Amino acid sequence: MHDLPVSRASTLWLIAALLMVLLPVWQQVPAVITLLGCLSAGWRVTILLGRGQWPPFWLRAGLILLALVTVFVSFKPLISLESSVSVLAAGYALKLLEMKSRRDALVVVYIGYFLVATAVLFSQTLLQTLYLVFCLVVLIAAQQAMFRRSASIPVKSSIQFAGSLALQAAPLTILLFILVPRIGPLWSVPLPDNSARTGLTDAMTPGDIARLSRSDELVFRARFKEDVPPPRQRYWRAVVLDQFDGETWRQTDKSFSVPGGQSGNWISREPENKGWWLNRQTEYQYEVMMEPTGKPWLYTLGPVGSVVENSFFYRSMRLAADQPVETRYLYSLDGTRPLSRSITMPDWLKELNVQLPESGNERSGQLAKELFSQSSHDPVKMAGRVLSLFRNDEFYYTLSPPLYSQSSSIDQFLFEGQRGFCAHYAGAFTYMMRSVGIPARVIGGYQGGEYKEDENLIQVRQFDAHAWVEIWVAGQGWLRFDPTAAVSPQRIESGLEAAVGGSEVFLPDNPLSLYRYRQLSVLNSLRLAFEKAEYQWQRSVVNYKQDEQEAFLRELLGNKDFYWRQGVALSAGIALILALLSLTLLYRRQKLSPLKKYYQAFCRKMARRGFTPESGEAELSFARRVAEMDKEIAEPVMAFARLYVKAAYQEKAVDEKLFRYCLSKL
Amino acid sequence: MSRHELLKIAVSHIKRTTVFLLMNEVNQCIQALGQILRGKDQEIRLAVCCLLAKGHLLIEDLPGMGKTTLAHALAQVMGLGYQRVQFTSDLLPADIIGVTVFDKNTSAFEFHSGPVFSQLLLADEINRASPRTQSALLEAMEERQVSVDGHTRILPEPFFVVATQNPVFQEGTFPLPESQLDRFLMRLELGYPDTESEKAILRGEAGRNELGSLPEILTAAQLVEAQNQILSIHLGDMLLDYVMRLVSSTREAGYFITGLSPRAGLALVQAAKAWAWMDGRDYVIPEDVQAVFVAVADHRLKEREQGKSVRELLATTQVMG
Numbered sequence: 001m002h003d004l005p006v007s008r009a010s011t012l013w014l015i016a017a018l019l020m021v022l023l024p025v026w027q028q029v030p031a032v033i034t035l036l037g038c039l040s041a042g043w044r045v046t047i048l049l050g051r052g053q054w055p056p057f058w059l060r061a062g063l064i065l066l067a068l069v070t071v072f073v074s075f076k077p078l079i080s081l082e083s084s085v086s087v088l089a090a091g092y093a094l095k096l097l098e099m100k101s102r103r104d105a106l107v108v109v110y111i112g113y114f115l116v117a118t119a120v121l122f123s124q125t126l127l128q129t130l131y132l133v134f135c136l137v138v139l140i141a142a143q144q145a146m147f148r149r150s151a152s153i154p155v156k157s158s159i160q161f162a163g164s165l166a167l168q169a170a171p172l173t174i175l176l177f178i179l180v181p182r183i184g185p186l187w188s189v190p191l192p193d194n195s196a197r198t199g200l201t202d203a204m205t206p207g208d209i210a211r212l213s214r215s216d217e218l219v220f221r222a223r224f225k226e227d228v229p230p231p232r233q234r235y236w237r238a239v240v241l242d243q244f245d246g247e248t249w250r251q252t253d254k255s256f257s258v259p260g261g262q263s264g265n266w267i268s269r270e271p272e273n274k275g276w277w278l279n280r281q282t283e284y285q286y287e288v289m290m291e292p293t294g295k296p297w298l299y300t301l302g303p304v305g306s307v308v309e310n311s312f313f314y315r316s317m318r319l320a321a322d323q324p325v326e327t328r329y330l331y332s333l334d335g336t337r338p339l340s341r342s343i344t345m346p347d348w349l350k351e352l353n354v355q356l357p358e359s360g361n362e363r364s365g366q367l368a369k370e371l372f373s374q375s376s377h378d379p380v381k382m383a384g385r386v387l388s389l390f391r392n393d394e395f396y397y398t399l400s401p402p403l404y405s406q407s408s409s410i411d412q413f414l415f416e417g418q419r420g421f422c423a424h425y426a427g428a429f430t431y432m433m434r435s436v437g438i439p440a441r442v443i444g445g446y447q448g449g450e451y452k453e454d455e456n457l458i459q460v461r462q463f464d465a466h467a468w469v470e471i472w473v474a475g476q477g478w479l480r481f482d483p484t485a486a487v488s489p490q491r492i493e494s495g496l497e498a499a500v501g502g503s504e505v506f507l508p509d510n511p512l513s514l515y516r517y518r519q520l521s522v523l524n525s526l527r528l529a530f531e532k533a534e535y536q537w538q539r540s541v542v543n544y545k546q547d548e549q550e551a552f553l554r555e556l557l558g559n560k561d562f563y564w565r566q567g568v569a570l571s572a573g574i575a576l577i578l579a580l581l582s583l584t585l586l587y588r589r590q591k592l593s594p595l596k597k598y599y600q601a602f603c604r605k606m607a608r609r610g611f612t613p614e615s616g617e618a619e620l621s622f623a624r625r626v627a628e629m630d631k632e633i634a635e636p637v638m639a640f641a642r643l644y645v646k647a648a649y650q651e652k653a654v655d656e657k658l659f660r661y662c663l664s665k666l
Numbered sequence: 667m668s669r670h671e672l673l674k675i676a677v678s679h680i681k682r683t684t685v686f687l688l689m690n691e692v693n694q695c696i697q698a699l700g701q702i703l704r705g706k707d708q709e710i711r712l713a714v715c716c717l718l719a720k721g722h723l724l725i726e727d728l729p730g731m732g733k734t735t736l737a738h739a740l741a742q743v744m745g746l747g748y749q750r751v752q753f754t755s756d757l758l759p760a761d762i763i764g765v766t767v768f769d770k771n772t773s774a775f776e777f778h779s780g781p782v783f784s785q786l787l788l789a790d791e792i793n794r795a796s797p798r799t800q801s802a803l804l805e806a807m808e809e810r811q812v813s814v815d816g817h818t819r820i821l822p823e824p825f826f827v828v829a830t831q832n833p834v835f836q837e838g839t840f841p842l843p844e845s846q847l848d849r850f851l852m853r854l855e856l857g858y859p860d861t862e863s864e865k866a867i868l869r870g871e872a873g874r875n876e877l878g879s880l881p882e883i884l885t886a887a888q889l890v891e892a893q894n895q896i897l898s899i900h901l902g903d904m905l906l907d908y909v910m911r912l913v914s915s916t917r918e919a920g921y922f923i924t925g926l927s928p929r930a931g932l933a934l935v936q937a938a939k940a941w942a943w944m945d946g947r948d949y950v951i952p953e954d955v956q957a958v959f960v961a962v963a964d965h966r967l968k969e970r971e972q973g974k975s976v977r978e979l980l981a982t983t984q985v986m987g
Contacts, residue, residue, distance in 0.1 A: 599986065616981040618952035649902040650949035 006105045006146060011048055013142030013158065014108055015041045018096060020135045021112050022089060024119040024128060029086040032070040036063060037093035044096050055097050063094055085118045105146055112139045126537040137162045171577045179553070179570040182546040200444055200465055202239045202295070204249040204423050216461050219446060220290035220299055221535055223457040227283050229301065231448055235468065235480065236460060237304075238297045238445035240316035244434075246357040246407060249427060249442050254312070254320075259348050271305060271313040277338040277477075279305040287332035289539060296320040298331065299445065299460075303478065305338040315349065316441065317478070330543050340477030345439065353439035353472065361410040361431060368432035379438045379473050386432055387486040390425060394418050397488035422491070425483035426467040439472035443480075447491075455532060595648055598659045602640055605666045609633070620645050636665035686943060688884075688892045692718070695743045695883045702739045702880065703732055704863030704872045709854050711944065712961050713740060719940035720893050721851020721933065722807055722827040724792075724965065731856045733830035734790055735874050740828060741786040744889055745882040747822075749781035750788040753795035755838065759802035762787075763812050777814065782806050785822050785886055789829040793839040800846055803827065807849045824890055844966075851933050852958070853965035892943070899939040900949040908952050909935060912959065912983050921973035926966060934962045952985045 006014075022029075022037045046052030055063075067090035075083040092111045099105050116135050119128070140162035200219075222236075241249035258265040268274055288299055298308065303317035308331040311321045317338065321329070371389070375381035389395075401420040404412040410431050413424050426442045433440035447466035449458040468482040484491055544552075557565040603613060606626060613622040623641030627634035640662035647654040692714065699710045713736060716723045725733040741748035751762060764780035781787060782803070789803065806812050810821050829850070832839060847853075859867065867873045884892075909931060917925025926934075935950075937958040942950045964976045974982070 596986065613985075614981075616956075616983050616985065618956060618985045620951060621953055645951050646949075648904045649951045650900055650947075651902045 006099060006102055008048060009155075009158065010105060010142055010145035011044065011099075013138060013145050014096065014099070014105060014112075015044050015048075017109075017112050017135065017138045017142050018093065020138055021092070021115045021119075024131065024135075025085055025089060025115065025122065028082045028122055029089050030070050030074040033067055033086055033090045033093065036067055036090060040093045040096045044099075054100075060094065060097060063097075064090075067094065081118075081121060085115070085121075088115055088118065102146055106143070109139055109143045109146075112142075124538075124542045126534045129537075133166065137166050140165055168581060171581075172574065175570075175573045175577060177544070178549075179566060179573060181566065182549055200238055200293075200295075200297075200446075202241070202251045202297075202444070204241050204427070204442060204444060204467060205247060216463055218291050218531075219293075219460045219462055219464070220288050221457050221459045222286045222288045222299075222301070222449070223455065225285040225287075225456075228451060228456060228458065229284055232485075233302075234448050234458065235302055235443075235466075235482075236299045236446040236449070236464075237302060237318055237443055238299050239443070240314070240318050241442040241444055241467075242316060242353055242355075244356060244427075244431065246360045247409065249430075252316070252352065258346075265315065265346075267312045267314050269307060269312060271307065271315075276315065276344055277305065278342040279336040280339045282335040282337050285333070285335045287330065289328060289330045289535070289543075290325060291328060292326050294324050294326060296322070296324050298325075298329075300333060301335075302480075303337055304333065305336045306334065308333060328538055328542060330539065338477070340479075341475065343477035345472055345474070350439050350472070353441055354434050354437055356431070356434050361408050363411045364414050364428065364431055365435040367414070368435045371432070372436040379433075379471055380476075380479070382436065382438065383429075383433070383471060383479075383481050386429055387481065387483060390429075390483055391486040395420075395425075395487050397421060397484065397491060422467045422484040425487060426469050429469045429481065429483040433469070433471050441470055443468050443470055447482075452528065452532070455535070457535070459531065594656065595644070598656075598663065599644060599648075601663055602644070602666070605663065606637075619648070633666055636662050640666070686892075686895055686946065688888055688895070689944070689946060691884050691888065692892065692944060698743050698880060698883060699736070699739050702872055702876055703736055703856075704866050705860045706732075706736075706856060706863075709856055710736070712852060712854055712958065715937060715940045715944060715958065716852045716961075717744065717824075717826055717889070718892055718896055718943065719851060719933075719936040720824070721936065722849060723829070724847070724850040724853040725828070725830045725856065726833065726853055726965075727830075727856045729832060731858070732873070733856060734788070735877065736856070737788045737790075737828040737830060738874075738877055739880055741788065742877065742880045743883045744786075745885045746785040746824070746826070746889070747886075748786035748788055749784040750790060751781050752790045753792050753799070755794055755796055755840075757795045757799050759799050762799065762802055763806070763814055766815055775815075777817075777819075779819075782812060783819075783821060785824055786826045786828060789827055791832060792829040793831040793842055795840065797840055797843070800840070800842065804846055804849060824886060824893070844968075847965050848927065848929065850965065851937060852961040854961060896936075896940050896943045898948075899942055901935060901939070902949060905950050905952065905955070906935075908983075908985055909938075909955060912955070912980070915979060915983055916963070916967060921970060921979065923968040923970060926963060930963065930966050934959065937962050956980060 018037060018041050022034060026034045043052060043055065047054065068087075071083050071086045071090070072078065074086070088111060092108065092115055095104065095108050095111065099108055113136070116132050116139070119132055137159065141158040144161055145158050220236075239251050241251050243250045243252055252266075254267060256266050265274075272279065282302075284301055286301065290299060298311060298319040298321055300319055304313070304319060305317070307313045307319060310323075311319050311331075313319060368386075371385045372382050375385050396419045398419050399421055401413075401424060402417045404417060404424075410428050413420055414428055430440045430442050444465075444467050446460045446464040447468070448464045449460040451458050466484070468480060468484065470478040470480055473479055553566060554562060557569060599619065606612065606622075609626075609630065611622075611626045611629070613619075617625075620641050623637050627637050630637075640659070643654050643658055643662065646652050696707075696710055696714055699714070700707055703710060713723055713725075717740065723737075725736060727733055738748075738750075751757070760780065762780050762782050764778050764783065766775050766777050768774075769776045792800065792803075806821060806825075807827050810823075810825050812819050812821065827850075831842070858864075863872070913926045913931045913934070916922055934955065938950045938954040941954040941957050942948070945954065947954075959980050960976050967976060969975065
């Protein structure tokens with residue numbers, strides 16, 4: 001077997017498979033290795049066409065060295081998932097250049113299978129999965145083509161064969177996926193590093209959110225059990241920015257220690273026991289599936305009063321997971337929120353929320369004091385005055401505001417530019433509140449979202465990013481104000497797209513985004529269907545982990561003797577599927593040849609005239625009998641029978657038109 | 667294609683397309699035989715078919731039904747050199763094959779060939795001979811050669827055995843063993859003639875008396891030529907499926923003690939080919955198989971008590987799979 005040459009068909013399949021398998025990992029491997037893959041494929045094609053020579057040994061060795069050096073240079077911690085995959089991809093690409101015997105080709109195919117498996121580690125979306133299944137089919141076709149005798153290129157039959165193999169494997173795969181217990185890994189490789197991911201940050205400097213506004217990347221989906229909040233209440237809380245250094249708003253982190261207080265006053269796992277407030281039930285119960293962010297924040301609808309598993313509660317009424325969210329994460333909230341009157345405000349917290357830099361933005365501070373005395377020192381009236389200032393003066397909502405100098409950005413925004421988006425308005429509002437001693441903070445998150453009626457879920461994208469303000473009023477707790485709503489009510493009511501209107505291009509960076517073309521109803525329904533499928537895929541397949549599996553199976557199989565039942569279900573399922581597959585093999589129906597179909601059609605026509613062939617009566621005898629008894633149709637009957645007999649027993653090709661013609665005469 | 671052209675093509679298929687060389691002569695033979703043996707056209711056709719398929723023929727019936735007449739007439743119209751052996755219980759193998767005698771003049775042993783060295787051996791009342799003699803004929807029939815005193819002697823070409831036998835229940839018969847029955851391609855039963863034919867025999871217009879006036883229509887060489895033409899008759903896959911259905915139903919259904927052997931299947935196909943040739947076709951159709959099936963299969967099968975007859979089997983086997 002060792003010196004058997006690789007057939008041309010198989011080589012072609014392998015070249016195709018090489019390019020296809022490199023596609024899903026090309027972002028993970030260095031560009032040089034992708035180029036090596038293309039070079040190798042191209043070279044192999046020239047050899048196949050009889051124009052190229054096999055590369056000499058020194059060249060192959062050089063290419064291998066090049067690949068290894070590239071890997072060594074490209075990856076800083078050398079041992080990582082990406083570097084291992086890169087080495088594998090390089091081996092796969094270069095092995096093609098010395099693949100002369102069937103044994104080599106088998107090695108290439110096996111590496112291909114392995115590469116397909118590694119691609120799943122980087123992304124598990126529905127499209128990617130479908131694509132990888134297709135890659136597998138091509139690899140199977142390549143392997144099968146190796147063992148074919150015919151020298152021609154049976155593209156269709158190979159792919160059909162591979163497809164049917166994959167289809168036959170599907171039921172067993174699904175069964176094993178559902179039933180085989182998930183066991184923790186015995187070893188693990190460092191997971192992909194997501195730190196470079198873009199998204200909401202916990203430092204707000206004007207300009208940041210404008211960039212986010214232009215991406216239609218999915219952030220999370222929230223599925224509601226029953227009621228869905230109206231658009232103006234969809235404030236998704238993620239970060240609370242309560243520290244301002246004159247340029248940037250930041251949030252107070254985990255390490256903050258309460259002056260003189262006990263630990264656990266700032267963050268806690270059990271806020272209910274702390275007596276900070278009383279919780280009340282809200283009407284919204286929902287489940288959030290968030291895309292990986294690389295950040296620990298969890299999204300909640302408004303302030304929360306309870307925690308979800310493996311997360312911390314901050315006293316600023318937000319949630320953060322223990323670990324940065326690196327994979328898709330599903331959690332559900334029961335919808336409790338603090339009863340606003342019961343919220344307490346210790347001195348240290350008040351101090352934190354009125355903190356301002358000592359200098360800078362003097363004009364804004366001055367203006368605030370004027371407004372505060374005009375509103376007779378009432379925080380709520382003061383807020384109303386600031387909002388009406390934004391509404392009545394020449395303030396504009398825009399996604400491309402002028403640049404404001406860092407040191408006095410709020411003064412410049414309020415008195416010179418008067419153009420900005422939510423971050424500018426929220427920052428200025430908070431600054432003015434704080435400068436008259438009202439505790440205030442900027443809340444970052446998302447506002448709005450697209451409601452999908454059939455699944456009762458809200459889908460939030462990066463361009464829904466938003467910033468708003470909370471101020472503290474004694475006796476009423478934290479009150480939400482959205483200064484952006486004063487300037488551009490449409491932003492809140494109908495989303496960013498309406499607010500930007502015709503004057504600015506919505507999503508200018510992404511001309512191909514499906515979201516841009518949602519006016520086209522066909523595309524829009526396609527997009528909705530795809531997103532729905534993707535959501536279901538993530539929710540029920542990718543998220544089907546150890547706990548989900550056990551919960552699902554316990555519900556299905558019952559709690560008693562659970563593991564025993566799981567084992568029985570697994571073996572019974574395997575036996576059943578194998579039995580069904582073998583039965584279909586046994587009773588595979590033979591296809592009727594066109595000839596037999598014509599004869600059956602003939603018999604049907606004869607039956608209508610009252611003639612049926614007797615058992616054991618041959619075709620020609622039957623036709624003769626009919627012809628003798630019914631002279632009218634004797635000619636076409638005999639013509640048909642002669643044609644049929646000729647085609648069936650002389651095995652001469654007869655034009656099917658003749659059969660149809662004779663039948664039409666009957 | 668216009669309708670008119672289609673019609674023309676379709677009609678052209680109704681006409682026979684193949685006329686074989688020698689087919690006329692064979693048809694004349696059949697006609698001439700029909701003059702001798704009145705009212706037995708089907709049996710005559712089968713007998714000719716058997717010879718064309720290079721097979722040995724066994725004719726079984728009561729004494730006086732025209733078995734021997736048919737055998738004689740066959741030999742004569744086909745232009746074959748023939749010898750007749752009347753089988754009796756004291757017939758010895760050497761009486762058929764020949765003997766080696768010492769010639770005083772040349773002082774050497776000389777082989778005197780027996781009647782088997784002829785193109786057509788007429789074995790009359792074959793089941794009256796002892797099994798020993800019957801088996802001597804066996805080798806000759808299958809191998810078309812005989813071994814005498816260590817020498818293998820080739821029989822002439824063509825070589826046929828046309829045997830007649832009385833039904834087994836008659837006095838003084840040794841039933842032919844299955845192995846020997848299998849050597850015969852066909853077994854025919856003649857049966858009583860119809861009234862008109864019998865009257866013609868009684869008037870002396872047919873029967874043995876007319877044998878002398880029978881012309882020689884074919885020559886042995888022409889017969890061999892026709893046999894070779896038959897070898898190239900086409901057997902379609904669908905037809906073989908039908909043959910296999912027939913053959914395997916004799917084995918499986920439990921109607922018979924033993925089913926048809928592959929040699930029997932081969933015989934069936936050979937006979938069907940010859941029948942197709944006689945019908946002017948260069949391919950075999952199920953009707954050919956059906957025409958020869960009873961003659962080919964009946965003597966090879968032993969019915970069980972609650973079994974089916976060969977005819978019933980043929981009538982119940984589907985032509986279309």
